[in-house]
Amino acid sequence: MRLGLLASGRGSNADAILRAIDDGRLEAEACLLICDRPAEALAVAERHGVPVRLMTRAEYPDRTAQQAAMREALVEAGVELVALAGFAAVLEPVMVDAFAERILNIHPSLLPAFAGTVAPEPQAAALRAGVKLAGCTVHVVTNEVDAGPIVAQAAVPVLPDDTVASLAARILVEEHRLYPQVLSWFAQGRVRIVDGIAHVGDGR
Numbered sequence: 626m627r628l629g630l631l632a633s634g635r636g637s638n639a640d641a642i643l644r645a646i647d648d649g650r651l652e653a654e655a656c657l658l659i660c661d662r663p664a665e666a667l668a669v670a671e672r673h674g675v676p677v678r679l680m681t682r683a684e685y686p687d688r689t690a691q692q693a694a695m696r697e698a699l700v701e702a703g704v705e706l707v708a709l710a711g712f713a714a715v716l717e718p719v720m721v722d723a724f725a726e727r728i729l730n731i732h733p734s735l736l737p738a739f740a741g742t743v744a745p746e747p748q749a750a751a752l753r754a755g756v757k758l759a760g761c762t763v764h765v766v767t768n769e770v771d772a773g774p775i776v777a778q779a780a781v782p783v784l785p786d787d788t789v790a791s792l793a794a795r796i797l798v799e800e801h802r803l804y805p806q807v808l809s810w811f812a813q814g815r816v817r818i819v820d821g822i823a824h825v826g827d828g829r
């Protein structure tokens with residue numbers, strides 16, 4: 626599976642995915658990582674020998690043009706599946722429709738709770754709501770933000786003394802386990818989406 630990554634931040638999920646590829650746990654080739662801002666994720670990808678592109682919003686007339694250029698770069702690199710790994714911008718139809726059902730995102734909440742914002746706001750919202758379980762969700766990206774088919778989730782307890790940082794750190798451990806696992810299911814052709822619901826089969 627030829628994988629593309631989009632990132633905007635520190636790149637710890639990108640690192641977890643690329644480590645899984647390096648270790649042979651994920652049968653994929655990381656073809657390109659694109660950042661929309663100068664971010665640590667660029668150095669993470671370079672450490673793994675993955676080609677990178679920096680394509681900032683300021684270089685294009687609008688976000689649609691920026692994402693159209695990103696799409697072209699992904700297509701040129703022969704990317705089959707795109708993983709958003711801490712990508713902070715909402716994807717435009719120009720990207721989503723070109724890779725329909727082939728873009729995944731990880732969100733640091735148990736969706737559909739606390740959708741529509743980026744880290745650390747979902748974790749902060751979980752604390753404010755007083756929920757006793759928090760977690761992360763890997764979902765297929767559609768044109769509705771954080772609302773595409775849920776492929777997998779992992780839950781963690783919310784502890785009485787939690788801060789946003791301590792809860793986010795507990796969730797992040799699960800993110801780093803879950804995202805490579807879900808990508809390996811895609812690489813094995815085990816995920817089917819029927820009527821907006823993702824089903825994970827045994828690969829036969």
Ligand code: GRF
Nearest residue numbers: 634635636637638711733744
């Ligand atoms: C993670 O919390 C992820 O769930 C969210 O953004 C954050 C990215 O962190 N989408 P990193 O850049 O992968 O370290």
